[in-house]
Amino acid sequence: MKTLSVRVKSVALMFLVAGLTTGCATSGETKDPIEGFNRAVFSFNDGLDKVVLKPVAKGYDAVLPNPVRTGVTNFFGNVADVFVGVNNLLQGKLTAGVSDFGRVAVNSTIGLLGVLDVASNMGLEKHDEDFGQTFGRWGVGSGAYVVVPVFGPRTVRDTAGLVLDVAADPVANLDHVPTRNTLAAVRLVNNRADLLPADKVIEEAALDKYSYVRDAYLQRRRSLIHDGNAPREAESQ
Amino acid sequence: MKSVVAFFSSILFATIVMANDMAPDALIKSVSGEVLEIVRADRDIQSGNTKKAADLVERKIAPNFDFLHMTRLALGRDWRQANTEQQKALANEFQILLVRTYSRALTEYKNQTIDIKPLALKAGETDVKVRSEIKQPGAKSIQLDYYLQKGTTGWKIYDIEVAGISLVTNYRESFASEVRNSGIDGLLKALQTKNKSGDTVAIKK
Numbered sequence: 001m002k003t004l005s006v007r008v009k010s011v012a013l014m015f016l017v018a019g020l021t022t023g024c025a026t027s028g029e030t031k032d033p034i035e036g037f038n039r040a041v042f043s044f045n046d047g048l049d050k051v052v053l054k055p056v057a058k059g060y061d062a063v064l065p066n067p068v069r070t071g072v073t074n075f076f077g078n079v080a081d082v083f084v085g086v087n088n089l090l091q092g093k094l095t096a097g098v099s100d101f102g103r104v105a106v107n108s109t110i111g112l113l114g115v116l117d118v119a120s121n122m123g124l125e126k127h128d129e130d131f132g133q134t135f136g137r138w139g140v141g142s143g144a145y146v147v148v149p150v151f152g153p154r155t156v157r158d159t160a161g162l163v164l165d166v167a168a169d170p171v172a173n174l175d176h177v178p179t180r181n182t183l184a185a186v187r188l189v190n191n192r193a194d195l196l197p198a199d200k201v202i203e204e205a206a207l208d209k210y211s212y213v214r215d216a217y218l219q220r221r222r223s224l225i226h227d228g229n230a231p232r233e234a235e236s237q
Numbered sequence: 238m239k240s241v242v243a244f245f246s247s248i249l250f251a252t253i254v255m256a257n258d259m260a261p262d263a264l265i266k267s268v269s270g271e272v273l274e275i276v277r278a279d280r281d282i283q284s285g286n287t288k289k290a291a292d293l294v295e296r297k298i299a300p301n302f303d304f305l306h307m308t309r310l311a312l313g314r315d316w317r318q319a320n321t322e323q324q325k326a327l328a329n330e331f332q333i334l335l336v337r338t339y340s341r342a343l344t345e346y347k348n349q350t351i352d353i354k355p356l357a358l359k360a361g362e363t364d365v366k367v368r369s370e371i372k373q374p375g376a377k378s379i380q381l382d383y384y385l386q387k388g389t390t391g392w393k394i395y396d397i398e399v400a401g402i403s404l405v406t407n408y409r410e411s412f413a414s415e416v417r418n419s420g421i422d423g424l425l426k427a428l429q430t431k432n433k434s435g436d437t438v439a440i441k442k
Contacts, residue, residue: 200341201338214410220401224401
């Protein structure tokens with residue numbers, strides 16, 4: 001565990017740097033000032049996905065029966081709920097935060113280490129929070145859009161959030177390396193498999209996949225920061 | 238006295254509205270209920286028959302949309318650059334694209350149910366948002382919001398937001414950049430090409 005404090009320190013430094021960059025980036029007119037670079041990384045990520053991740057996710061999806069898939073998603077959802085709760089508290093949403101910790105308590109015990117989402121059936125709703133959203137709540141501007149290699153679409157603010165999310169991630173902090181790696185790989189594949197249906201819809205819908213994904217990401221983050229109640233964007237007519 | 242008059246006139250108004258057309262939330266409820274019932278019973282659609290799904294969307298869902306309004310929103314300030322003919326042609330192509338996207342989404346259907354939130358419609362309101370939630374076993378529910386406006390032919394949907402992502406707004410940037418680079422006709426052509434390429438994909442499947 002002593003590596004954790006070192007990690008947190010370096011993360012804090014990175015956050016500071018990212019925060020400064022955000023300040024610069026928001027002054028620009030366009031939300032995608034480094035589009036050329038982003039498009040290059042996007043097609044790299046897309047290629048990597050096509051060759052490696054997507055085929056694995058497809059196989060995984062085909063082999064595992066639905067109840068098992070749900071159990072895996074629930075397990076990692078429960079692991080994530082700890083920091084969902086922390087972020088709700090950081091955003092001042094006390095009731096939501098307490099409910100998240102209640103979820104972890106219930107699901108880790110009665111829910112057999114999180115495999116069953118008993119808490120949802122009890123009326124404790126699952127939330128979606130991360131450090132990027134917390135910064136957004138605090139009023140940090142989103143900054144420029146950035147496609148991060150391997151991780152995909154982010155904004156400068158959400159990249160800073162991502163660094164904290166990774167540092168706080170219970171899986172990444174496991175001391176037993178083989179367990180850590182196995183869990184991280186399963187989680188990655190499982191998350192990708194959950195997104196398979198969306199792929200086809202995007203292919204069908206997008207004139208230009210890059211800008212379609214970018215604009216969807218930016219809209220989605222905006223909505224999440226407002227907990228699903230974002231004001232409608234101006235119609236600019 | 239005033240409040241009594243207001244009360245009766247609001248009842249009167251409500252009856253007129255009922256007589257003319259369904260309330261927006263009731264409309265969404267009846268259409269989505271009917272469509273899901275068909276999809277649930279149709280193995281072809283569930284196993285990816287987009288043609289059959291598109292037929293269903295065209296018949297049951299599309300008549301409740303105002304595609305001209307949607308296209309206008311997606312074009313933003315560029316809309317006024319287009320003449321009436323171009324506007325019609327754009328709306329036509331955009332309709333094909335949206336119907337196709339919607340149909341593809343329907344073929345991904347697995348045991349979800351839709352929970353439509355009741356709407357407290359105020360008298361005289363002509364622009365509303367109907368909220369709903371897609372519930373799926375073992376996953377977080379997805380927020381699905383419909384935007385409707387009341388016109389001469391009743392309530393029509395002009396936008397849908399899935400998990401906070403507006404289907405219409407999401408095209409704004411790519412439409413704008415297409416218009417910037419090659420004008421209204423360029424955008425029209427890009428949409429036509431996209432729709433045609435979709436055809437070949439559908440046939441290959």
